[in-house]
Amino acid sequence: MxxxxxxxxxxxxxxxxxxxxxxxxxxxxxxxxxxxxxxxxxxxxxxxxxxxxxxxxxxxxxxxxxxxxxxxxxxxxxxxxxxxxxxxxxxxxxxxxxxxxxxxxxxxxxxxxxxxxxxxxxxxxxxxxxxxxxxxxxxxxxxxxxxxxxxxxxxxxxxxxxxxxxxxxxxxxxPIVREGDGLALSSRNVFLSPEERSQALVLSRSLREARQSIEEGKARTVAEVRELLTSVISSSPLAVIDYAEILTFPNLEGLENEVLLTDVDGEIIIALAVKFGRTRLIDNNVFIPKEVAAVV
Amino acid sequence: MxxxxxxxxxxxxxxxxxxxxxxxxxxxxxxxxxxxxxxxxxxxxxxxxxxxxxxxxxxxxxxxxxxxxxxxxxxxxxxxxxxxxxxxxxxxxxxxxxxxxxxxxxxxxxxxxxxxxxxxxxxxxxxxxxxxxxxxxxxxxxxxxxxxxxxxxxxxxxxxxxxxxxxxxxxxxxPIVREGDGLALSSRNVFLSPEERSQALVLSRSLREARQSIEEGKARTVAEVRELLTSVISSSPLAVIDYAEILTFPNLEGLENEVLLTDVDGEIIIALAVKFGRTRLIDNNVFIPKEVAAVV
Known part of the structure; x- marks a missing residue:
């Protein structure tokens, strides 16, 4: 080398x-x-x-x-x-x-x-x-x-x-590489205190829960998914949300609150940025809702 | 081909x-x-x-x-x-x-x-x-x-x-290629009426006269060169000056009016843009004033 x-x-x-x-x-x-x-x-x-x-x-x-x-x-x-x-x-x-x-x-x-x-x-x-x-x-x-x-x-x-x-x-x-407990790897993870590190799991957890709710047809609109994300993340007292958004991918165009995810063509991204103390972490999930969402 | x-x-x-x-x-x-x-x-x-x-x-x-x-x-x-x-x-x-x-x-x-x-x-x-x-x-x-x-x-x-x-x-x-009478070649020259074509010679003429005045030590400051340019160009009634500027080259930084050209290190550009009717022509001359100017 x-x-x-x-x-x-x-x-x-x-x-x-x-x-x-x-x-x-x-x-x-x-x-x-x-x-x-x-x-x-x-x-x-x-x-x-x-x-x-x-x-x-x-x-x-x-x-x-x-x-x-x-x-x-x-x-x-x-x-x-x-x-x-x-x-x-x-x-x-x-x-x-x-x-x-x-x-x-x-x-x-x-x-x-x-x-x-x-x-x-x-x-x-x-x-x-x-x-x-x-x-x-x-x-x-x-x-x-x-x-x-x-x-x-x-x-x-x-x-x-x-x-x-x-x-x-x-x-x-x-693909994103994660720790065993779900935290997305980042050079900035080293800045997290043990307590922050533990609470930072809300990022990957909220993404998993959002994805699951979409699959099960429980969260169907953009607003419902965003609500779920913020409610999971807010359960962690140290988390300060920078953004929690649902956009088209890769064009990153906004979607109205009432849009049904099953009406969106192609991929979407659920993207998060959350601060713990001075450390800002990001995570996301990209998928095609038409392929994963339950048709109720 | x-x-x-x-x-x-x-x-x-x-x-x-x-x-x-x-x-x-x-x-x-x-x-x-x-x-x-x-x-x-x-x-x-x-x-x-x-x-x-x-x-x-x-x-x-x-x-x-x-x-x-x-x-x-x-x-x-x-x-x-x-x-x-x-x-x-x-x-x-x-x-x-x-x-x-x-x-x-x-x-x-x-x-x-x-x-x-x-x-x-x-x-x-x-x-x-x-x-x-x-x-x-x-x-x-x-x-x-x-x-x-x-x-x-x-x-x-x-x-x-x-x-x-x-x-x-x-x-x-x-290098710039010119017609026999001095007009810089441009695809836009085709738009000039015969009268405009003839008056457009003030661009190259004003550059030549400016250069000569600098060489002879007659125009010594930025303001003197600019005055000479505008006076020659204005002798052509159809000419509308867009700009007539003296800048450093290639960084294109401005020079104060009272600056002596012989004090400028490196190259300068005398640059013109002049409109004749709807046609906008440009021309310029790049040189090192320390090398060409007469030391009086």
Missing amino acids: RVVRSIEQLREALEYMRQGGHAPIGFVPTMGYLHEGHASLLRRAGEMSNTVVMSIFVNPLQFGPNEDYDSYPRDEERDLELAEREGVDIVFIPSVEEMYPQPTRTTVSVSELTTRLCGASRPGHFNGVTTVVNKLFNIVQPHYAFFGLKDAQQVAVLRRMVSDLNMNVEIVPC | RVVRSIEQLREALEYMRQGGHAPIGFVPTMGYLHEGHASLLRRAGEMSNTVVMSIFVNPLQFGPNEDYDSYPRDEERDLELAEREGVDIVFIPSVEEMYPQPTRTTVSVSELTTRLCGASRPGHFNGVTTVVNKLFNIVQPHYAFFGLKDAQQVAVLRRMVSDLNMNVEIVPC
């Missing part, structure tokens, strides 16, 4: 791989502090590619002024061990100066898809994501890029960017 | 060229209605590349609602003859539907550099340019892309986009 820190070195290493017939190239961009969710992306990349590139870069552009850029957890040594174990070929760890040698005046932005959910709670966040991912795609020029569905909005936004800009890469969404 | 109209066909043709060792690939994006200025770009591309790709696409995204998108001149047959004559290998002529199968939600924008000159007169214009050129670069993946310096601001903006987004292409700026 090679560790490179400069764009030039990375381009040389990749050119060598391409010339040597080691395509396709699979790319897993991360912010480090890797967990089993990242490991699952790396394994999927290994199945689909002959060269796996992983980047570790905590991108200042996608953090708001009052967000956790400075305190975002970092552990390069442990990350490199995990990458080695998972068969990564090249790890790219650029500094902020390497990625932004001068303040960027160029922004890649996706409209509409970014106005709701995390886009509403974190203004500017998705412009930071699309801009840095665009840069990374141009540097790595991968055939496939792997992203976890925990950040489902990110997946939807990046797919739209790739399609709108005719980028020559396929976004491969990978 | 091959003419292709679909992105898929173009990608296949280019893959074939790349596999066959016909790199580097040179790309000349145009809006068609080709003239000797375009021909000079194609010749430069031919000198530097083994495969020359030219696109013809009048991009609706870069025209304002009251601009000349509908009346922009088009003549595909004549364009193909010129391309053939200049040794183009592949001409890409996509429809609007091919380039925008759905309304684009993704925008590539460059800030600051786009606030002045044509960016101020044509709001949204440069977002349309950077977005479509980004798409075309992703489709063609050229080693070099050739642009005329008549659109000097466009060159500056695209260079910044390529550098900020780590795009793997080199922008090659090419």
Whole structure:
């Protein structure tokens, strides 16, 4: 496994791989502090590619002024061990100066898809994501890029960017990886106190209950599902709901309160963001209601 | 010479060229209605590349609602003859539907550099340019892309986009091509009446006189150069000045009125936009004042 820190070195290493017939190239961009969710992306990349590139870069552009850029957890040594174990070929760890040698005046932005959910709670966040991912795609020029569905909005936004800009890469969404008790893996889980950690289970529990109620035909409208979500989450005294929404997927269009889920064509997403103390957790479930809902 | 109209066909043709060792690939994006200025770009591309790709696409995204998108001149047959004559290998002529199968939600924008000159007169214009050129670069993946310096601001903006987004292409700026009497070639010159055509010479004449006055140490400050420009242009009764500005190049930063040009480090641009009837013409001159100005 090679560790490179400069764009030039990375381009040389990749050119060598391409010339040597080691395509396709699979790319897993991360912010480090890797967990089993990242490991699952790396394994999927290994199945689909002959060269796996992983980047570790905590991108200042996608953090708001009052967000956790400075305190975002970092552990390069442990990350490199995990990458080695998972068969990564090249790890790219650029500094902020390497990625932004001068303040960027160029922004890649996706409209509409970014106005709701995390886009509403974190203004500017998705412009930071699309801009840095665009840069990374141009540097790595991968055939496939792997992203976890925990950040489902990110997946939807990046797919739209790739399609709108005719980028020559396929976004491969990978399933959410959970702890045994249901908590979705996140590098930010490390910030939770034991009490918060235990109460944070309301995210996955509310999603499971919502899904089950839809399957059983008990929750039938958008409003009924939203009510169920908020009532389950509110049972946890430490939980502060940022959003609990039901939208179409991947276009992330709103649905009126009285809409019957069985009338919606295609996929929907039930998406949550909940704060525990200073830690903000997200989780979601994407499915086709017409396929799962009981017809009463 | 091959003419292709679909992105898929173009990608296949280019893959074939790349596999066959016909790199580097040179790309000349145009809006068609080709003239000797375009021909000079194609010749430069031919000198530097083994495969020359030219696109013809009048991009609706870069025209304002009251601009000349509908009346922009088009003549595909004549364009193909010129391309053939200049040794183009592949001409890409996509429809609007091919380039925008759905309304684009993704925008590539460059800030600051786009606030002045044509960016101020044509709001949204440069977002349309950077977005479509980004798409075309992703489709063609050229080693070099050739642009005329008549659109000097466009060159500056695209260079910044390529550098900020780590795009793997080199922008090659090419000199302005002029008629024998000095008028800069433009597809829009065809709109000028004989009287307007004759008066339009004030653009190049005012640039020549400004340059000469700087060389001779007669015009020494930004204000003096601007005065000279407006006085020459105003001698033409049909001319309506949109802008006549002196800025740093390529960062396009403003200069105070009293600044001595000999105090400016690096290049400056003298840039003009002047309307004759409904036709808006631009012209400019880029140079290093420290190198040309007389030290008095």
